[in-house]
Amino acid sequence: MGFLRRRWRGRSRLAVCGLAALVVIGAVAWALHSGEPEPSGRPSTARVDRGEVVTAVATTGSLEPAQTRTLGFATDGTVTAVNVRPGDQVKTGQVLAEIDATDPKERVEDTRQSLDDAEEALEDAEEAADAGTGACPVSAPRTGQALPVALVASSGVAPSPTATPSASPSSQPSPSPTRSTQPPAAQPPASQPPRSGRGQAPDGRAVGGGRSTTCSGQRTEDPLLAAQQRVTSAEVALAEAQDRLVGTKIKAPIGGKVLAVAGAVGADVGTGGTFVTLADVAGMQVAADVPEAYAGRLKIGQSATVTLANRPTEEFAARVVRVDPVGVADGDLVRYGVVLAFEEVPAELLVGQSANVRVRTGEVAGVLRVPSTAVRGDGSVVVRTAAGDQVRAVGVGLRGDQYAEITSGLIEGDEIVTVGVEESPS
Incomplete structure (x- = not known):
């Protein structure tokens, strides 16, 4: 129990x-x-009001300098000085690096001496040309032989008259030859070519009026022309030597920030290689790309806002300055590059840092608008009235990301349903 x-x-x-x-x-x-x-069990509502409607394309990009210069030496040599490091801010004309300039200096001195010698030779040739010593001598004619009129005109020697042979001896002696300062008035023979500023010798060679002459059957060059050519060649050689001497120093062509230095003191460098990379960070810009579906909406001059990764609460005004006309394949998509310039470049920007970009592709202000979610696919909205909800067809203008423009069918202050809208009319 x-x-x-x-x-x-x-x-x-x-x-x-x-x-x-x-x-x-x-x-x-x-x-x-x-x-x-x-x-x-009741959907949210909103009032029709007036304001701004904006369409935009959003993408991401990175900051890059507006100008980037790759600088090198104009001649081979050994680096003797490197005056900057990456990150340094430099001014226009500042010397960034140097190489040994011993050989280029000697070359300049040699070519300058060659030019001095050539100029002296040119002066001598000009003096000789003025004195007439550079012309071929004209030989005196043999007895009984006359110079052609064209040769006489070019040489300045007057002809001597010759005796005319006769059939019978004459008791009078032949007159002795006399010198005349003027050529005879008789016309040249029919076989002789007409006179001109440039005559011909008996064998057909040109005489006078040229840069070269023929003496004793040999052609001689004009000393004045040869001297002038020598001076020109010496001037070209001196200019090239001076360029090489200047090229032993790298100077900043623009003010900016040094991004990279490719060598150190003692290194051997060659012509054409990049030694210093310099960027103009004062003109920083944003490089981005957009899918092809949105690329057609972008145009130069459109306004945009940029948000930096290290300043998420700040927005910086910008504008589109370039849209690439050719796209680049990215997997199954084609993307188009776009470049934006800041209206006012922010301080302390970093090259390569990321940025969010929102480009305004369309905008209207002071228009009737409703939230974009209130407009159904068939272009109607649900209006809430005292008698209940009613479906009403409306005119839709610009469709933005947040709002849609209403051109007809509603008035300011109407209450419309924004969420929980059924697609079928009620």
Whole structure:
């Protein structure tokens, strides 16, 4: 009998504990359920107002300098000085690096001496030309032989008259030859070519009026022309030597920041290699790209906003300055490059840092607008009235990311449904 009593008491305790556990679980469930908001079953609404409607294309990009210069030496040599390091800010004309200039200096001195010698030779040739010593001598005619009129005219020597042979001897002696300062008035023979500023010798060679002459059957060059050519060649050689001497120093063509230095003192460098990379960080810009679906909306001059990764709360005004006409394949997509310039370049920008870009591709101001989510696919909205919700067809203008322009069908102050809109008319 005692055994049965103890067994009953144990079962009673188990029942009580189970009941208590059920009460606790129910209380917790009620508390959790009471903390959640009751679904209203009614969609959100908004009022039709006036304001700005904007369409935009958003993308990401990075900062890059507006100008980047790669600088090198104009001659081979050994680096003797490197005056900058990456990150240094430099001014226009500042010497950045130098190489040994011993050989280029000697070359300049040699070519300058050659030019002096050539100029002296040119002066001598000009003096000789003025004195007439550079012309071929004209030989005196043999007895009984006359010079052609053209040769006489070019040489300045007057002809001597010759005796005319007769059939019978004459008792009178032949008159002795006399010198005349004027050529005879007789016309030249029919076989002789007409006179001109440039005559001909008996063998047909040209005489006078040229840069070269023929003496004793050999052609000689004009000394004046040869001297002038020598001076020109010496001037060209001196200019090249001076350029090489200037090229032993790298000077900054623009003010900016040094991005890279490719060598150190003692290194051997060659012509045409890049030794210093310089960037104009004062004209920093944003380089980005957009998918082909949006590239057609971009135009030069469109306004934009830029947000930097290290300044997420600030927006900087910019504008589109370049849109690439040719796209680049990126997997299955084709992307088009776009470059944006800051309206005012922010301070302390970093080359290569990331940026978020939002380009305005369309905008209207002071128009009736509703949230974009309120406009259904068929161009209608749901208007809430005292009699209930009504579907109304409206005219839609510019569709923006946040708002849509309403051109007809609504008035300012109308209440429209923004979420939970069914597509089928009610």
